[in-house]
Amino acid sequence: MWRHVASNALTLFVVVLAFLGGLIAWGQRQYVAEGPAQTSVCVRVERGANMAQVSRQLEEQGAISNATIFRIGARYQEQSGGLRFGSYLVPAGASMPQVLDILTRGGASTCGTEINYRIGVVLAEMVVRELDPETARYVETIRFNPATDAVPDGYLEVAQAEDTRFRVTLAEGATSWQAVDALRRAEFLSGQIDSVPAEGTLAPDSYEVTRGADRAALVDEMEARQSRILADLWENRSDGLPIDTPEEALILASIVEKETGVAEERRQVASVFVNRLNQGMRLQTDPTVIYGITLGEGTLGRGLRRSELDARTPYNTYQIDGLPPTPIANPGRASIEAALNPDDTPYIYFVADGTGGHAFGVTLEEHNRNVARWREIERERAARGIETDPETGAAVGEEDAEAEPEAAE
Structure with a gap:
């Protein structure tokens, strides 16, 4: 009798082990398999969020197939406490290890809201845009000129959100005075600019900044970048x-x-x-x-x-x-x-x-x-009643409206 009981217990134990082994193998396959998302997904990790909350959110958004497997995998890779606050773009079909890497790697947010302060030759504009995950393209939501326009409804709320990204873009051909004048109007920057830099010494480029960044430090970076460019090209x-x-x-x-x-x-x-x-x-x-x-x-x-x-x-x-x-x-x-x-x-x-x-x-x-x-x-x-831009020679309304004056005759 006892032999019979022992034999049945052993059989049951083997069955359980086989079941667990199969379950683990299935979980492993699920963990590394291509994800269920058919399009990219923008995932926001709230400040202080834990892995359980985020894994459920990922499953609800269709970025992963199983929240439990994701949590177990994160624990196995010792990343359960490695979440980084921000908004991150998870590409279509991303596996769970890829999703975990995106959410724990750190660095700037890759989706969500961006405010780009564009300092152009004619005017400076604050442009708020949101990344559409399905198309991977930005959709403009707010645009205004801080020098002449009232601050639109909703701008300050967006600008003060924790995960909003900020960028300052200086266009080629803008003058140093225009750059400084515009930077002084950027509410998301801080500090003073004591003087206008020498003409030509600022590098037209796109600069990623954080809310509260120092204006003078940004100007210093523009000057340093232009100096490096000039030195490099002068040698060649x-x-x-x-x-x-x-x-x-x-x-x-x-x-x-x-x-x-x-x-x-x-x-x-x-x-x-x-x-x-x-x-x-x-x-x-x-x-x-x-x-x-x-x-x-x-x-x-x-x-x-x-x-x-x-x-x-x-x-x-x-x-x-x-x-x-x-x-x-x-x-x-x-x-x-x-x-x-x-x-x-x-x-x-x-x-x-x-x-x-x-x-x-x-x-x-x-x-x-x-x-x-x-x-x-x-x-x-x-x-025909068509106006010619005195600076570009193009018909007003045509593309290239920000090109600068044509050569003298």
Whole structure:
């Protein structure tokens, strides 16, 4: 009898072990298998949340198939207490180990709300946007200009949320005064900026910041980044350039930046100015004259007057030889590279072609034909009631509205 009982107990024990082994094997397969999410999921980890809460949330959102298996796996990998506060994008089909890594790795949030303060050539705008997990694209929810608009309803609530991300984007061609003026209006930054940095010394780029970040520290980072870019590109400059110092390269690059918003023609534009300098010709470029009038404090917003073109100022390159005394904007890396490695062309002239780009010429006769075509475009637009942007040469309303002034004729 006892043998019979022992035999049955042993059989039951083996069955239980087999069942547990199968259960463990099944759990392991579930843990490492492709996740159930058909599209990306934005998962918010609240401050102080524990693994049990988050695992249930993940299961409800369809990011994982089983909350219990996820918790056991996290415990096995010793990550039960490793959750990081924030909002994180979990890609479609992510396995549980991948999800766990995303939620415990730390770093900036990868989805949710972002506030991007865009400092442009014409204006600065605060743009609030949300990442749509299904499309992985941002959807804009709020946009306003802090200098002229009232703060929209809902902005402060979003800006004060713990996991909102902040970014400051400085556009190519914006001046140092414009950058500082805009930064002083950013409510999510703190501290003072005592003076406007030298023109051209700020790197146009996108800077991720945190709420309460110091304004002066951000400006220091912009200057440091521009200094590194200039030093790097100066070491790899072409031979035979009519510039002797990195500072002169920055001046030439700023003129290239303001002359064209078309990336493909930066090196051609640079070649025109290099050719003029090499031949002892004056640069004769409108953006430098404009800078002499505005000193970078905003845009002129109209065409130049004859009296302004005739006035002798340090920035009027119709009246002075060589480069102006300082940069006229903050050039981006591409314009600095174009100034230091221009195309090898015979071009001496260029004029707007009506698209935001330019028509280039070698001889004065060729240039005059290009100018005549441009004047005809202007007359046709005027007859049709279409306004021409005085700075870009493009029809108002066309793309490239933030490109800068075209070359003087």
